[in-house]
Amino acid sequence: MRVLITLGGTSEKIDDVRSITNHATGQLGTMIAEAFQKSGAEVDVIASSSAHKPKESNHLHVTVIQDTHSLNLALTNLLAVHTYDAVIHSMAVSDFTTQTVYSEEQFLNQFNQWHQAHPTQELDKETFASMLGDQLPKKESKLSSKTDHLILVLQKTPKVIQIIKTMQPQTCLVGFKLLVNVSKEELFQVAEASRKKSHADYVLANDLTSIENNQHTGYLLDATGIIAQAETKQGIAQLIVNQMQNHANQGA
Amino acid sequence: MRVLITLGGTSEKIDDVRSITNHATGQLGTMIAEAFQKSGAEVDVIASSSAHKPKESNHLHVTVIQDTHSLNLALTNLLAVHTYDAVIHSMAVSDFTTQTVYSEEQFLNQFNQWHQAHPTQELDKETFASMLGDQLPKKESKLSSKTDHLILVLQKTPKVIQIIKTMQPQTCLVGFKLLVNVSKEELFQVAEASRKKSHADYVLANDLTSIENNQHTGYLLDATGIIAQAETKQGIAQLIVNQMQNHANQGA
Numbered sequence: 001m002r003v004l005i006t007l008g009g010t011s012e013k014i015d016d017v018r019s020i021t022n023h024a025t026g027q028l029g030t031m032i033a034e035a036f037q038k039s040g041a042e043v044d045v046i047a048s049s050s051a052h053k054p055k056e057s058n059h060l061h062v063t064v065i066q067d068t069h070s071l072n073l074a075l076t077n078l079l080a081v082h083t084y085d086a087v088i089h090s091m092a093v094s095d096f097t098t099q100t101v102y103s104e105e106q107f108l109n110q111f112n113q114w115h116q117a118h119p120t121q122e123l124d125k126e127t128f129a130s131m132l133g134d135q136l137p138k139k140e141s142k143l144s145s146k147t148d149h150l151i152l153v154l155q156k157t158p159k160v161i162q163i164i165k166t167m168q169p170q171t172c173l174v175g176f177k178l179l180v181n182v183s184k185e186e187l188f189q190v191a192e193a194s195r196k197k198s199h200a201d202y203v204l205a206n207d208l209t210s211i212e213n214n215q216h217t218g219y220l221l222d223a224t225g226i227i228a229q230a231e232t233k234q235g236i237a238q239l240i241v242n243q244m245q246n247h248a249n250q251g252a
Numbered sequence: 253m254r255v256l257i258t259l260g261g262t263s264e265k266i267d268d269v270r271s272i273t274n275h276a277t278g279q280l281g282t283m284i285a286e287a288f289q290k291s292g293a294e295v296d297v298i299a300s301s302s303a304h305k306p307k308e309s310n311h312l313h314v315t316v317i318q319d320t321h322s323l324n325l326a327l328t329n330l331l332a333v334h335t336y337d338a339v340i341h342s343m344a345v346s347d348f349t350t351q352t353v354y355s356e357e358q359f360l361n362q363f364n365q366w367h368q369a370h371p372t373q374e375l376d377k378e379t380f381a382s383m384l385g386d387q388l389p390k391k392e393s394k395l396s397s398k399t400d401h402l403i404l405v406l407q408k409t410p411k412v413i414q415i416i417k418t419m420q421p422q423t424c425l426v427g428f429k430l431l432v433n434v435s436k437e438e439l440f441q442v443a444e445a446s447r448k449k450s451h452a453d454y455v456l457a458n459d460l461t462s463i464e465n466n467q468h469t470g471y472l473l474d475a476t477g478i479i480a481q482a483e484t485k486q487g488i489a490q491l492i493v494n495q496m497q498n499h500a501n502q503g504a
Contacts, residue, residue, distance in 0.1 A: 011273070016432045016460055017344065020266065021273045050302065092269065096402050104377060111363070112374050119371050122364050125356060125400070132401075148377070149384075150348050152404040180268045208268055 001248060002042040004084045005033045006075070006091035008051025012067050014098050014152065024092035026051025028216065031237040032088055033060060039241050044082065046074050048091065068094050068157045075160060079167040086172040086244040087164050090204070096154035100132050103147035165199040172247045174240060175200035180208040191221055202227075202243065204236065253500055254294040256336045257285045258327070258343035260303025264319050266350050266404065276344035278303025280468065283489040284340055285312060291493050296334065298326050300343065320346050320409045327412060331419040338424040338496040339416050342456070348406035352384050355399035417451040424499045426492060427452035432460040443473055454479075454495065456488065 007029020009022035026047060033054040036043050043060040047053045053062050063078070065071045071093065102110070114123070114131065121127075132153055164173050175198050177191040191205035202222050210217035218236040220228040220243060228243070230236040259281020261274035278299060285306040288295045295312040299305045305314050315330070317323045323345065354362070366375065366383060373379075384405055416425050427450050429443040443457035455473050462469035470488040472480040472495060480495070482488045 014272065017275055017430065018346075019273055019275065021263070021271055023269055023271065094270075099401070104380070108375055108377065108380060115367060115375065123360055123367065125360065128356065128360060128401075148408050149351070149380075150406040152406065154402040154404065156400050178269065 001036075001040070001085045001245070002044070002082055003036050003086045003088060003244065004044045004046070004075075004078055004082070005029055005036070005088040006046045006071070007033070007053075008048030009092035010048055010066070010068050010071055010094045011050070012094045012097040012154075012157075014101060020094065020096070020098065020154070021050075022092040022094050024048070024051060026053060028233045028236060029088070029090040030054045031233050032090065032240055035234075035237040035241045036244075039245065041085075044078055044084075046071065046078070046091065068097060068160060072158075072160055072163070075163055076167070079164065084168060084171045085248050086174065087168070088174045088240060088244075089161050089164065089200075090174075090176045092178070093160050094157055097157050098152060099155035100153040102151040102153075104149040104151065105147060107149075107151045159198065161198040161200070172202075172244055173198070173200040174202045174204060174244075176204045176206070178206055178208060182207060188219065188221065188226065191219075192225075195221060195223075201247070202240075204240070253288075253292070253337045253497070254296070254334055255288050255338045255340060255496065256296045256298070256330055256334070257281055257288070257340045258298045258323070259285070259305075260300030261344035262300055262318070262320050262323055262346045263302070264346045264349040264406075264409075266353060272346065272348070272350065272406070273302075274344040274346050276300070276303060276342075278305060280485045280488060281340070281342040282306045283485050284342065284492055287486075287489040287493045288496075291497065293337075296330055296336075298323065298330070298343065320349060320412060324410075324412055324415070327415055328419070331416065336420060336423045337500050338426065339420070340426045340492060340496075341413050341416065341452075342426075342428045344428075344430065345412050346409055349409050350404060351407035352405040354403040354405075356401040356403065357399060359403045411450065413450040413452070424454075424496060425450070425452040426454045426456060426496075428456045428458070430458055430460060434459060440471065440473065440478065443471075444477075447473060447475075453499070454492075456492070 008026040009024030011019040011021045013019045030052045033043050033045050037060050045062045047062055047064055049064050049066055054060055056062050063074045065074050175195055177194050179187050187205050187207055191203045195203035202220055205219045214232050216233045218230050219226050220239055228239050230239045260278040261276030263271040263273045265271045282304045285295050285297050289312050297314045299314055299316055301316050301318055306312055308314050315326045317326050429446050431439050439457050439459055443455045447455035457471045466484050468485045470482050471478050472491055480491050482491045
């Protein structure tokens, strides 16, 4: 059995010394990778540079990435080289990447120019988008702090997870959905929607408010609904390993 | 001799799962703290949660902080309790903290409302500021990604370093200035300006492009100009320890 596990969280650069980071310790993903290695599987890991990582071995290889772009490349390369029985996509991937950074002065100046030129017109999305596209301020290596407000415009990133089933439709894909302080009903509903959208076979649903140290409540869902629950990171890791083994055997 | 060392980089929350992070490994600050401990000094450290930290001992205590606000509290508390011969402020502190986060829709809607109400008026800083203040969208625990663009408005944070000489005018303060790929002339000029502004006795000037693993070019400046240079993190750490000891002896 060969599995690919993504863990940690991506960081999108604002400038050379600042970035927007998705918090993720990588602890759960590391335990999942170690549990798969114990089970005798060949394990490939894509981890963010700041995350906890499993120890490399002849049967466990780690690729380190920084942002959604480098994640995209690493994922595409590995999926092109190896055929995976399962892909466990536990990495917290930025939904947005930095498009433009304005000082308050640049920003107001740009809007007032447009305002004067179009006194009666409404600023719609298309105009706004072209405005941003047209006038990207030259990327500074480090933002000056000589302004009271900075305006960051972030752009939606393409959903990296979509690549997985596109390149390997036969693989068993486990997605992750983390929400913060929502009802179980909402958590399951949102998780199922994201499972469908990413063409994942399973989704591990969890809520930040039910995660503390090793206490970690996770629900494993498939098309039929909730099929299992665990209360610790180890429990979630073992749950996923077992489920992937069953899935592989049923497939065989 | 008792010294206070800040190290690492602050993280300003965007929501419960995302933040704006100032990159700083904490390696240099950790070496400085260890060098001071070796020299027999009592060492207090304020470190960001993600940074490398020195091992705690009876003579070395670490306080962990997250953002500029908690840094401010920790710094104020320690400066109120202890009298420091030297404060080494190597932490990379966010210049900006998240004030408001808009979806593209919220943002355009708000701008167009103002635009309609003031067809001839220019949007000036005061109006913009009150606009932001008036209409803070309710803080969401996790931003929805159902929008093509997010607009983040960041607000300047008060310069934490100013607290140090205000509370302990007699302490010997070492500030740090990191720039990216600038000429030595510009580096020294900007570093000297920041030294003056923060009423620091010394400033350690360095350029990100001259930092790689343990290779780390640093220039120590005081009011008279460059007084020393080092090429490694250990070198910089020893430089600062020696200079603080000389300074203390001259003072005595």
